[in-house]
Each structure stands twice: as structure tokens, then as C-alpha cells.
Amino acid sequence: MxxxxxxxxxxxxxxxxxxxxxxxxxxxARFVVEKNSLTVTSPESIRGTHDSAIGNFGIPQYGGSMAGTVVYPEKNRKGCRGFDEFGVSFKTKPGSLPTVVLVDRGDCFFALKVWNVQNAGASAVLVADDVDEPLITMDSPKEDGSSAKYIENITIPSALIDKDFGEKLKKAISGGDMVNVNLDWREAVPHxxxxxxxxxxxxxxxxxxxxxxxxxxxxxxxxxxxxxxxxxxxxxxxxxxxxxxxxxxxxxxxxxxxxxxxxxxxxxxxxxxxxxxxxxxxxxxxxxxxxxxxxxxxxxxxxxxxxxxxxxxxxxxxxxxxxxxxxxxxxxxxxxxxxxxxxxxxxxxxxxxxxxxxxxxxxxxxxxxxxxxxxxxxxxxxxxxxxxxxxxxxxxxxxxxxxxxxxxxxxxxxxLSQDMQTNECLENNGGCWQDKVLNATACKDTFRGRVCECPLVDGVQFKGDGYNSCKASGLGRCKINNGGCWQETRDGHKFSACVGDDNHECQCPPGFKGDGVKSCEDINECEEKKACQCPECSCKNTWGSYDCTCNGDLLYMRDHDTCISKRAEQKSAWIAVWVILIGLAMAAGGAYLIYKHRIRSYMDSEIRAIMAQYMPLDSQVEVPNHTSDNHA
Structure with a gap:
């Protein structure tokens, strides 16, 4: 170690x-700072044209220009914190010029300053240098977890101005002047x-x-x-x-x-x-x-x-x-x-x-x-x-x-237009996968140029890398060229090795063996002794299956791979019929006896009730006549 x-x-x-x-x-090495022109149109005291260094992030308005009003915030002047913490917004009001925010250099990354100003609603950012030096290019920091999230999302232009020019802008703004500038990128790229x-x-x-x-x-x-x-x-x-x-x-x-x-x-x-x-x-x-x-x-x-x-x-x-x-x-x-x-x-x-x-x-x-x-x-x-x-x-x-x-x-x-077509698929199919039989291709002509993506054919999605292979996928894949698997028809019987799932599997059906892709061969169940093995059985192989017969007066039971007597089967059937009939007769007789007993009980109770109304029964006590007592 x-x-x-x-x-x-x-x-x-x-x-x-x-x-x-x-x-x-x-x-x-010789590093060249790319610049754009910045012209102050008011106030008259600082009117003129100055250089500014284009930031190495965001989206400069190449070929265009922007007129705006410069604002120098009273708080958070270095722009290192979000302006919402201070209740400050730079959003442009309807009918007014875009807001260009001036911030000071120092204490944090250039890109973070611009990001915070952008979130506050400004249209552009000027960063005033804090030392007397030639203009430098504001670069983005090395991306890490904290900075990558905002560097990629900066969309407003930004530029660095020298210290002397920055002080003039600050003085004019603090004196109550409206400072209007024109940012010009039209000559940033020569033509x-x-x-x-x-x-x-x-x-x-x-x-x-x-x-x-x-x-x-x-x-x-x-x-x-x-x-x-x-x-x-x-x-x-x-x-x-x-x-x-x-x-x-x-x-x-x-x-x-x-x-x-x-x-x-x-x-x-x-x-x-x-x-x-x-x-x-x-x-x-x-x-x-x-x-x-x-x-x-x-x-x-x-x-x-x-x-x-x-x-x-x-x-x-x-x-x-x-x-x-x-x-x-x-x-x-x-x-x-x-x-x-x-x-x-x-x-x-x-x-x-x-x-x-x-x-x-x-x-x-x-x-x-x-x-x-x-x-x-x-x-x-x-x-x-x-x-x-x-x-x-x-x-x-x-x-x-x-x-x-x-x-x-x-x-x-x-x-001038975003509607662009390239037609790259017309030449060598764009180097993508294609199936001339199906008239299908993975080449797609898009605004970004051609891309190789497996297609959707007759409702069946193909999957693959789009370059070397695309295969039908899903439950409907067997409809497309039988899923690339083996299939054959003989004497009206059709067999296929395509498995209708999303695993792209080709499996020979029962009765066949092989790779399932190029071939499936019939299995001779008789020779391989996979069926019809009872002593009384005679086996005959067929394509994809087999036929088994029994010697003499015997019947073959395929599920049990055995032979039984046809008479035994008939006798058993009649016994079953008699058992069912006897069972039904006994059930009917029992039901009749129960019914007769219930009818008889009902009639007896009705007769007793009627007779009780006309004569006392032996089991009843005679009711005394109280009429004479009432008249005494």
C-alpha cells in the first residue's frame, strides 16, 4: 500500500x-473581448457612445438593438441576493421603455447577479467594474449543483462597463435625471x-x-x-x-x-x-x-x-x-x-x-x-x-x-421562419433502419434534422435502436410479418411460433421443436414415447400432433393416455342413469307424502274450528248462562 x-x-x-x-x-494566449455599442441618449451631460463587453452567458440580441431606461437600485446594489427579499420589481409598465438595471461588480458571480435581476423582471443588465482596467468578458462560473440551475435559464443580455462610465451613470441617476440608453448589437458580428x-x-x-x-x-x-x-x-x-x-x-x-x-x-x-x-x-x-x-x-x-x-x-x-x-x-x-x-x-x-x-x-x-x-x-x-x-x-x-x-x-x-424541412430521409434513408417489404422506415425528417426512431406500423409499435434494428412490439406484433417468427400451413392446419406479448419471443408451439425463428420441426411423439404408451395402444404420428387407437373393442382416453372397454363404459352409463331415475322417484315420493300430511293437518284444524261454534267439544268447559242473573 x-x-x-x-x-x-x-x-x-x-x-x-x-x-x-x-x-x-x-x-x-491572446484573448479578445467581444464588445457591443452602448449609447447614452439622455441626459445631455453624459450623452455619447461607449463600449461594453458582452457577457459569456445569456442570449445577446445579435443583429438587434434595445432602447431602455437605466435603474440603479437603492438596496442590494451588487445583485447577489434576490430582489424579492427587498420588495423590488423591475417589471416594465405598459407603454414605458424596458428597464436596464445597473449593478456593481463584486461579492458573487456575474451570472448570479444577472439571474437575480432577470427574476425581478428587468430586460437587460449592466455591471459596473470596481477597478480601473480594460474591459473583460464576464464568464459563467464552473457549473455545479447550485449554479447550473440558473446559468442555463438566463435569457436576458448583459454587459460589463468600465468603472468611470459606471460612476457617471450612478451620479446622473442619483441627481434625479432619467438616464436613457441604447444597446446596439448590430455590429457585434460583421457581415x-x-x-x-x-x-x-x-x-x-x-x-x-x-x-x-x-x-x-x-x-x-x-x-x-x-x-x-x-x-x-x-x-x-x-x-x-x-x-x-x-x-x-x-x-x-x-x-x-x-x-x-x-x-x-x-x-x-x-x-x-x-x-x-x-x-x-x-x-x-x-x-x-x-x-x-x-x-x-x-x-x-x-x-x-x-x-x-x-x-x-x-x-x-x-x-x-x-x-x-x-x-x-x-x-x-x-x-x-x-x-x-x-x-x-x-x-x-x-x-x-x-x-x-x-x-x-x-x-x-x-x-x-x-x-x-x-x-x-x-x-x-x-x-x-x-x-x-x-x-x-x-x-x-x-x-x-x-x-x-x-x-x-x-x-x-x-x-425568418422556424418552419424548416431537410428531406434527409430521401438519401440513403438517412442511415436509419428500414423494411422495404413493409414499406416502413425509422427515419423521421424534423426541424432538428433527421432522427432515427422506430415507427408505428398499422397500429403496432416497433422498438429498437432505430439504426440497425426495429422489431414489432406488444400484443399486436404477430400481425406484422408474424412477429419475425416461423409459421407454416399444411392441409388446412396453421401453426405459428409468435408469442403475442412484449418479450419479442418466438417459441415453437406444442408438438414442434426448433428455434422458433427460422424453423419448427414436428415432434414424433410416437418415437420419442411422449404419448400413447399404454400396452393396448397403437400410435400414429401426424404434423403437429399424433393419433392413438386401441386394440380390439377398446376406447382411447387421451387425457389419461389409457384404453378402456366400450361395454364397461356403456354399463357404467346405464347404472348412472338408473341411479339418477331412482333418486328422482324417491325425491318425488317424499315430497308427495309431506304434501299429503300438511293438507290433512290443515283440514282437521278447519273442521274443529267449525264444530266449536255449534256444540261444545269434550275438551271444552261449558259456558254458564248469565242472563237470568242480570234480570234478578
Missing amino acids: ALLEMARSVGFRVLLMVLCVVQASVVM PDSRVEYELWTNSNDQCGHKCNTLMGFLKDFKGAAQILERGGYAQFTPHYITWYCPSAFILSRQCQSQCINHGRYCAPDPDQDFSQGYEGKDVVLENLRQLCLFKVANETGRPWVWWDYVTDFQIRCPMKEKKYNKDCANEVIKSLGFNVKDVDKCMGDPDAESDNPVLKEEQDAQVGKGSRGDVTILPTLVVNNRQYRGKLEKSAVLKAICAGFEETTEPAVC
């Missing part, structure tokens, strides 16, 4: 040194020509938590819009992948060997941060390289938009958590999209070569900022017309930023 702990300690120190070297290179060029720095790793989940969700949701823009020639998209190099002093370390390919030239972090198990960083580098090469091969065939199909299908079919994140699974996806795996492998080259990989070398060079774009150091990063996108990685927000790259009145229909 001591040696193990020592090894872990040494490994951890080596890893820290590697990270320090990489971090040093990041610190030297040099009729086509928008944009790039996404992404990653194939799906085990990095919330960031990965957000990225994977965006790729799936934005696919349809991206493919429409590309097919129509409105946009040119390029995917990119960040890699790091291992410092030469650590190339032979366990960390670099597990995270890098090409002898330390191209590295990625370990997906689960555990070097002893699970997937390694070099697995991620290889899949990133494969996705880059798939894009290059697709681009050479005039179908670059198929990259979106590959990455979304790969994340569904080959996730790390199911241990399917590997070359074999990736090749199945490539084949389903109609590409040659050998072409992709040739592009990828040899990951063990002690030389540069042309594709990954080009990616590392592209990470360096050019022109108005800074260095790319974080994932994910979206760049539109060479300007880094700031805001929420969400379909409608990103589409708005891309559409802002077109000159006004030149936007494609996709920027």
Missing part, C-alpha cells in the same frame, strides 16, 4: 507540472459578404459533466438549421478540436502516454480523471481526429453537412457510459452514412508515428488567434465571421448570431 500511495503521489506531482506548463502557455463563415470548437468526450451535456444537446438541436444553411450555400461551417502537446520532459510519463498520441504531440485530458481505469485521453484524441477526417471526406464528396449526422449519431450509439466509445462502433456509424471506412482511416494516419499528423497539426495552428479573433483556449467555443460568439450555446441564440452575419434584407428564409 505504501508503494501504491507513493506512486500515486509521484504521478500527481508529474501531472501538476504538466498542467503548469500548459497553463503557462494559456496565460500567454463582409453574402455568406456566413462559422466554426465550432468542440470535443467528442461525453464524460465531462454539464459542459459536455450542453454541447451534445446543442449539436442535436442545431443540426437541422446547420444543414439547411449549408445545403443552401448560405453558410460555410468548419468543425475544430482543441489538442495540447506534452512537454518533452514528460513524454515518457504515464500521464502523457495515456493522454497523447504521436509521441506526445497531441493530447487530451483523461475523460474521468482516473488514469488507472476507464477511457484515456488518447481515446478522445483519436475520436476527435476521426471526426475531423469524416468532415474532410464528406467535404470532398460535396456533403460536408453529413458531419452533423455523424457526431449526433455517434453520441447516441457509442456513448462512454455503455462502453461503446470505440473504433468498431464509430465504423458502423460511418458505414450507415454511406462513407468508406478506409478513406477515413487513411486520413487519420498512424497514431504511433513519431512525426506530425497533418490534420491535427493544422488544428493546433488554428487555435492561435488571427485578426479580430483571439486564441481558442476553452471548450466549447463558437466563432462567427471571425468573431467569438458570446452567450448561451442554444439553438435559437446561436442561429440569431449567425443570421446577424448577413446584411439586412439578405438573410435566408431559415433566419
Whole structure:
């Protein structure tokens, strides 16, 4: 145990040194702050145009502008607590300008300030810096359980302003002036020509938590819009992948060997941060390289938009958590999209070569900022017309930023309407499952692009992965191609191996044996001595059953697999009949005697009552006449 702990300690120190070297290179990187214009229209004393830095969360109004009135709250001025605690609301009254709330920097995350202001009803947020420095980008905190719930739900725009400008706004508001501003994002994304060029720095790793989940969700949701823009020639998209190099002093370390390919030239972090198990960083580098090469091969065939199909299908079919994140699974996806795996492998080259990989070398060079774009150091990063996108990685927000790259009145229909169709199912069935006999397919054309989902056919739901297989499910599945099971008809007798339940089972019926799918063979009950085993029996096999007869004047009882005498059976029957008849006669006689006795008793009582009215009976005492006593 001591040696193990020592090894872990040494490994951890080596890893820290590697990270320090990489971090040093990041610190030297050139980061460009994306800005939008902020114009004060009143009061006259501070009227003018100023820069503000777009926040790296929320939804900036790319291509648009907003006029509003600035409010500086009297309490909770840093916005670190909910404004409802103070009874404050910034909701805009009908007929008035939107409310833009000014808060101070400090004490809590930028995103939390904006979230609290949004909940109070404001339309936008300005954060005043508390130190004299060049504008920086307000970034979101590292997502954890407490912050993830609000970061994803921020929808209003926000911006950072410098300290001097913030003080001017505060002074004017405290002096009783109405401060009106105009936030303008129309030039945040330039539009040099009729086509928008944009790039996404992404990653194939799906085990990095919330960031990965957000990225994977965006790729799936934005696919349809991206493919429409590309097919129509409105946009040119390029995917990119960040890699790091291992410092030469650590190339032979366990960390670099597990995270890098090409002898330390191209590295990625370990997906689960555990070097002893699970997937390694070099697995991620290889899949990133494969996705880059798939894009290059697709681009050479005039179908670059198929990259979106590959990455979304790969994340569904080959996730790390199911241990399917590997070359074999990736090749199945490539084949389903109609590409040659050998072409992709040739592009990828040899990951063990002690030389540069042309594709990954080009990616590392592209990470360096050019022109108005800074260095790319974080994932994910979206760049539109060479300007880094700031805001929420969400379909409608990103589409708005891309559409802002077109000159006004030149936007494609996709920027003006949400009713989009892709018709991807017309080409190679979209790489999904299909049954030409049933005329059924798992390919569905949606606003998000094509998806592979097993269909509903004649009221029967099919289930499966939608890519390689879909099988009829439920009680009605035997109506569809007999549920994929064996069935046969002979001499008017039909047998089926389909079991009408949700277990997708095929079982040969009684009298047959086999797999139930391809075949069911008749069981010869006579040879296998499964029936007709009594000494007097004669067995004859039939298809799916058997016939058994008895020798002489005997009758076969199938339930008991025995022979009995027909006479014995007849005698027993007559005895039963006589017993029933005698029983009925005795019951009738008893009923008659009871009836006669009750009638006789009734008549006797009636006669006695009548006679008692005319003469005293022997059993009665004579009643004295009291008439004479009454007249004495």
C-alpha cells in the first residue's frame, strides 16, 4: 500500500507540472473581448457612445438593438441576493421603455447577479467594474449543483462597463435625471459578404459533466438549421478540436502516454480523471481526429453537412457510459452514412508515428488567434465571421448570431421562419433502419434534422435502436410479418411460433421443436414415447400432433393416455342413469307424502274450528248462562 500511495503521489506531482506548463502557455494566449455599442441618449451631460463587453452567458440580441431606461437600485446594489427579499420589481409598465438595471461588480458571480435581476423582471443588465482596467468578458462560473440551475435559464443580455462610465451613470441617476440608453448589437458580428463563415470548437468526450451535456444537446438541436444553411450555400461551417502537446520532459510519463498520441504531440485530458481505469485521453484524441477526417471526406464528396449526422449519431450509439466509445462502433456509424471506412482511416494516419499528423497539426495552428479573433483556449467555443460568439450555446441564440452575419434584407428564409424541412430521409434513408417489404422506415425528417426512431406500423409499435434494428412490439406484433417468427400451413392446419406479448419471443408451439425463428420441426411423439404408451395402444404420428387407437373393442382416453372397454363404459352409463331415475322417484315420493300430511293437518284444524261454534267439544268447559242473573 505504501508503494501504491507513493506512486500515486509521484504521478500527481508529474501531472501538476504538466498542467503548469500548459497553463503557462494559456496565460500567454491572446484573448479578445467581444464588445457591443452602448449609447447614452439622455441626459445631455453624459450623452455619447461607449463600449461594453458582452457577457459569456445569456442570449445577446445579435443583429438587434434595445432602447431602455437605466435603474440603479437603492438596496442590494451588487445583485447577489434576490430582489424579492427587498420588495423590488423591475417589471416594465405598459407603454414605458424596458428597464436596464445597473449593478456593481463584486461579492458573487456575474451570472448570479444577472439571474437575480432577470427574476425581478428587468430586460437587460449592466455591471459596473470596481477597478480601473480594460474591459473583460464576464464568464459563467464552473457549473455545479447550485449554479447550473440558473446559468442555463438566463435569457436576458448583459454587459460589463468600465468603472468611470459606471460612476457617471450612478451620479446622473442619483441627481434625479432619467438616464436613457441604447444597446446596439448590430455590429457585434460583421457581415463582409453574402455568406456566413462559422466554426465550432468542440470535443467528442461525453464524460465531462454539464459542459459536455450542453454541447451534445446543442449539436442535436442545431443540426437541422446547420444543414439547411449549408445545403443552401448560405453558410460555410468548419468543425475544430482543441489538442495540447506534452512537454518533452514528460513524454515518457504515464500521464502523457495515456493522454497523447504521436509521441506526445497531441493530447487530451483523461475523460474521468482516473488514469488507472476507464477511457484515456488518447481515446478522445483519436475520436476527435476521426471526426475531423469524416468532415474532410464528406467535404470532398460535396456533403460536408453529413458531419452533423455523424457526431449526433455517434453520441447516441457509442456513448462512454455503455462502453461503446470505440473504433468498431464509430465504423458502423460511418458505414450507415454511406462513407468508406478506409478513406477515413487513411486520413487519420498512424497514431504511433513519431512525426506530425497533418490534420491535427493544422488544428493546433488554428487555435492561435488571427485578426479580430483571439486564441481558442476553452471548450466549447463558437466563432462567427471571425468573431467569438458570446452567450448561451442554444439553438435559437446561436442561429440569431449567425443570421446577424448577413446584411439586412439578405438573410435566408431559415433566419425568418422556424418552419424548416431537410428531406434527409430521401438519401440513403438517412442511415436509419428500414423494411422495404413493409414499406416502413425509422427515419423521421424534423426541424432538428433527421432522427432515427422506430415507427408505428398499422397500429403496432416497433422498438429498437432505430439504426440497425426495429422489431414489432406488444400484443399486436404477430400481425406484422408474424412477429419475425416461423409459421407454416399444411392441409388446412396453421401453426405459428409468435408469442403475442412484449418479450419479442418466438417459441415453437406444442408438438414442434426448433428455434422458433427460422424453423419448427414436428415432434414424433410416437418415437420419442411422449404419448400413447399404454400396452393396448397403437400410435400414429401426424404434423403437429399424433393419433392413438386401441386394440380390439377398446376406447382411447387421451387425457389419461389409457384404453378402456366400450361395454364397461356403456354399463357404467346405464347404472348412472338408473341411479339418477331412482333418486328422482324417491325425491318425488317424499315430497308427495309431506304434501299429503300438511293438507290433512290443515283440514282437521278447519273442521274443529267449525264444530266449536255449534256444540261444545269434550275438551271444552261449558259456558254458564248469565242472563237470568242480570234480570234478578
